[in-house]
Amino acid sequence: KAGVTQTPRYLIKTRGQQVTLSCSPISGHRSVSWYQQTPGQGLQFLFEYFSETQRNKGNFPGRFSGRQFSNSRSEMNVSTLELGDSALYLCASSQGGQGEKLFFGSGTQLSVL
Amino acid sequence: DQQVKQNSPSLSVQEGRISILNCDYTNSMFDYFLWYKKYPAEGPTFLISISSIKDKNEDGRFTVFLNKSAKHLSLHIVPSQPGDSAVYFCAASLKTSYDKVIFGPGTSLSVIP
Numbered sequence: 310k311a312g313v314t315q316t317p318r319y320l321i322k323t324r325g326q327q328v329t330l331s332c333s334p335i336s337g338h339r340s341v342s343w344y345q346q347t348p349g350q351g352l353q354f355l356f357e358y359f360s361e362t363q364r365n366k367g368n369f370p371g372r373f374s375g376r377q378f379s380n381s382r383s384e385m386n387v388s389t390l391e392l393g394d395s396a397l398y399l400c401a402s403s404q405g406g407q408g409e410k411l412f413f414g415s416g417t418q419l420s421v422l
Numbered sequence: 423d424q425q426v427k428q429n430s431p432s433l434s435v436q437e438g439r440i441s442i443l444n445c446d447y448t449n450s451m452f453d454y455f456l457w458y459k460k461y462p463a464e465g466p467t468f469l470i471s472i473s474s475i476k477d478k479n480e481d482g483r484f485t486v487f488l489n490k491s492a493k494h495l496s497l498h499i500v501p502s503q504p505g506d507s508a509v510y511f512c513a514a515s516l517k518t519s520y521d522k523v524i525f526g527p528g529t530s531l532s533v534i535p
Contacts, residue, residue: 413465
């Protein structure tokens with residue numbers, strides 16, 4: 310089975326721009342979660358989608374949004390980029406039940422200049 | 423407010439000895455705990471988990487201990503190997519959520535040959 314695929318791998322943007330990140334989960338997985346990783350902060354939960362519905366949301370501003378398509382692929386969008394948005398964005402997929410282990414992609418490294 | 427804490431940012435251990443990574447949590451509603459390992463430029467990978475109804479779970483060289491009264495868990499690696507050098511994240515999931523998994527900030531383990 311192919312793993313979780315995130316594109317692009319690296320991205321450089323300037324302040325004020327917007328960005329869209331893509332995630333293809335493992336085949337058969339219906340849940341996709343997004344995390345932001347910054348040094349010293351660990352992985353901060355952004356949101357989780359299951360069957361095209363957002364089930365959980367973290368404490369991030371409304372500039373961060375996401376969606377999930379009928380084939381379980383997910384996109385994350387960040388509008389009006391700020392310098393502090395520079396981070397590694399990780400996507401994880403699972404079957405969707407509680408306690409199930411998450412399978413992570415390699416992430417998208419976003420740099421905001 | 424960090425609900426999952428890993429107070430040691432780094433740890434160095436001699437090859438063959440025991441590595442003990444600690445994690446504390448504040449939310450008594452957490453009922454499932456997981457450990458993930460992350461190598462540079464890769465996404466985290468699942469290592470081991472434990473349900474709150476247990477106090478110990480073992481998988482090969484890895485054992486997780488849970489002390490619910492102290493809201494503390496630890497990961498023991500015996501014997502430690504150089505390939506274990508990575509960042510280890512403690513994570514917890516809530517009873518009322520599905521895949522909203524909260525991660526700690528991580529502990530960087532170095533196993534010295």
